[in-house]
Amino acid sequence: MTKGASILPEPQRRALRRACRLQLVWLAVLASIVTAIYFSLGNSQAMKTAWVEDLLSFVPPLAFLVSVWFEARAPSDRFPFGFIRGLSIGYLVSAVALAAVGGFLIVDSAMALIKTEHPTIGTVRIFGVTIWFGWLMIAALIYSVILPVIFGRMKLKLAHSLHDKILLSDALMNKADWMTGLAAALGVVGIGMGWWWADAVAALIIAVDVLHDGVKHTGAAIRDLVDEMPRTLDDSAFEPLIREVRDHVDGLDWVASSRLRLRQEGRFLTGTVFVVPRQEEGLTARIEAEERALLGLSWRIHDVSIMPRQELRMPSTAPAAGDMPAPIRPGAIRLTGRG
Amino acid sequence: MTPDPFPPETMPQLRRRAFVAGSLAAPLLLWGNGARAFPRDPDRTLASVRGAGRMVVAASDNPPWVVAGGDNPSGVEVTLVQRFAQMLAVRVDWLRLPPFEALQAVEQGKANLAIGGFSRASVVAQNVAAPTYAYFTERLVVAAPDARSAPDDLDGQPVYVPPDLVVEQAIRDRGGLPVHDPDSATLIALPHWRVAAAGMAPTGIDLARREHVLALRRGENAWLFELEQFLRGQEAAVPDLLEGAR
Numbered sequence: 001m002t003k004g005a006s007i008l009p010e011p012q013r014r015a016l017r018r019a020c021r022l023q024l025v026w027l028a029v030l031a032s033i034v035t036a037i038y039f040s041l042g043n044s045q046a047m048k049t050a051w052v053e054d055l056l057s058f059v060p061p062l063a064f065l066v067s068v069w070f071e072a073r074a075p076s077d078r079f080p081f082g083f084i085r086g087l088s089i090g091y092l093v094s095a096v097a098l099a100a101v102g103g104f105l106i107v108d109s110a111m112a113l114i115k116t117e118h119p120t121i122g123t124v125r126i127f128g129v130t131i132w133f134g135w136l137m138i139a140a141l142i143y144s145v146i147l148p149v150i151f152g153r154m155k156l157k158l159a160h161s162l163h164d165k166i167l168l169s170d171a172l173m174n175k176a177d178w179m180t181g182l183a184a185a186l187g188v189v190g191i192g193m194g195w196w197w198a199d200a201v202a203a204l205i206i207a208v209d210v211l212h213d214g215v216k217h218t219g220a221a222i223r224d225l226v227d228e229m230p231r232t233l234d235d236s237a238f239e240p241l242i243r244e245v246r247d248h249v250d251g252l253d254w255v256a257s258s259r260l261r262l263r264q265e266g267r268f269l270t271g272t273v274f275v276v277p278r279q280e281e282g283l284t285a286r287i288e289a290e291e292r293a294l295l296g297l298s299w300r301i302h303d304v305s306i307m308p309r310q311e312l313r314m315p316s317t318a319p320a321a322g323d324m325p326a327p328i329r330p331g332a333i334r335l336t337g338r339g
Numbered sequence: 340m341t342p343d344p345f346p347p348e349t350m351p352q353l354r355r356r357a358f359v360a361g362s363l364a365a366p367l368l369l370w371g372n373g374a375r376a377f378p379r380d381p382d383r384t385l386a387s388v389r390g391a392g393r394m395v396v397a398a399s400d401n402p403p404w405v406v407a408g409g410d411n412p413s414g415v416e417v418t419l420v421q422r423f424a425q426m427l428a429v430r431v432d433w434l435r436l437p438p439f440e441a442l443q444a445v446e447q448g449k450a451n452l453a454i455g456g457f458s459r460a461s462v463v464a465q466n467v468a469a470p471t472y473a474y475f476t477e478r479l480v481v482a483a484p485d486a487r488s489a490p491d492d493l494d495g496q497p498v499y500v501p502p503d504l505v506v507e508q509a510i511r512d513r514g515g516l517p518v519h520d521p522d523s524a525t526l527i528a529l530p531h532w533r534v535a536a537a538g539m540a541p542t543g544i545d546l547a548r549r550e551h552v553l554a555l556r557r558g559e560n561a562w563l564f565e566l567e568q569f570l571r572g573q574e575a576a577v578p579d580l581l582e583g584a585r
Binding site: 117118119120121122123124125130132134191192193194195196 | 377378379380381383469471472556557558559560561563564567568571
């Protein structure tokens, strides 16, 4: 992991090390929860569903650790772009797992409503006093949401500092965990009120929220993988760095005009800036200097190349070269008679 | 200046905030409303039994728990129900039904309670009514004529199984040979509470457990609470009731 951390500045390197430790601890905690539930499953269908949901919670932390490990590997002849995009793949996997949890919960709670299952909760004797078992269930559920709340918040902070979308979807998974737990506790209170449907309705509301998050992030992950212009971590807007890069290039006195094409690869931005230079003299040296300067804009800008062009054209106006079809991408214009 | 093709957008946070506020307010609402009686019945069984001054009990013949013969049923569970009714100051109307029909009667609301020496496993398996907690756990054991002839294990030994017990497999699992003719075996399978009364000696070999429960409509949690609280006070009396029922 240290090798991959070398492409990060010191604060991010520290954050990444913390995130790895956090995920290892979380995996251990999760394993203990899953084991405990496995041995108390009994015949309860509801417990089985909760268990499957917990199993799916393993996906984001594992995806995170695997992609961080791959991200660390140096590019090779066979993989000249390195492995930084592994993070985007891990993000897709985590987002699908999150959506699956939502889907699971919806089916489960809808079935309970359709079958009009009236949950029966009896009594338990503690220190010679007979109390309603529901109180004990509520206590256990509230206890079970404490850890996901704490871990989720820690992951969210690290996700922002590392611009890590797997950590973000993992934090959302933790949010799903604690909200489901809280909904279940409210459901038990509702059952005590004589509302047999309370439990299922509470679960259904949470499930819709979880599914919504899952579907939204699955979409964002797919868009990342088809090289959408980079978006912010929460997918609410385009990445402000796009503007910074454009303004930087447009501010150069030797650049007449420019077009940029950026993509998100894991936590990094890569891409190409096409420029029409005002003068050809010393062009190679200028380009190399500005490529280095772009890297200095942010640690997340990683491999942005500057390509000189005589003119910039839109794809629709790009002419075909001989009997070859016109190229799809505006940057790859094959001008007749030129390389 | 051309419009920015990548304008920053703002995400509405309102839906999320409304959700959080709702989840925080809900328990407070319930608290104020629910302090009076908790838990409650979705179908108001407890309230309607108290209001009508009577409860309907579906009883299925299964001595010594329920003995349906004669004008009035008797047996361990019948006595428990009568004491429960006394505590609630209501009278009991009996419905005599076969076991499954008795369980169905509570689910359909025709009876408030079903009894018949039901085990938790049998009620759960029928999946129509809810069991109470196990107010009495019966151990099915192997008994010998006297302490000296009690074997350490069942290896190849014939064991008499009375017609009302289903323990053949448990005996085979322990290497024994279940038989249905009382004269062809000295060992016998019995509920633990019957060993001493039958003049037999325990062998220390347990075959199975039977958790005795009453059954009621699913989800009627106030009614269940009332009944279980009563049953917990009666647990100690069950062995005596069994003694008296024979």
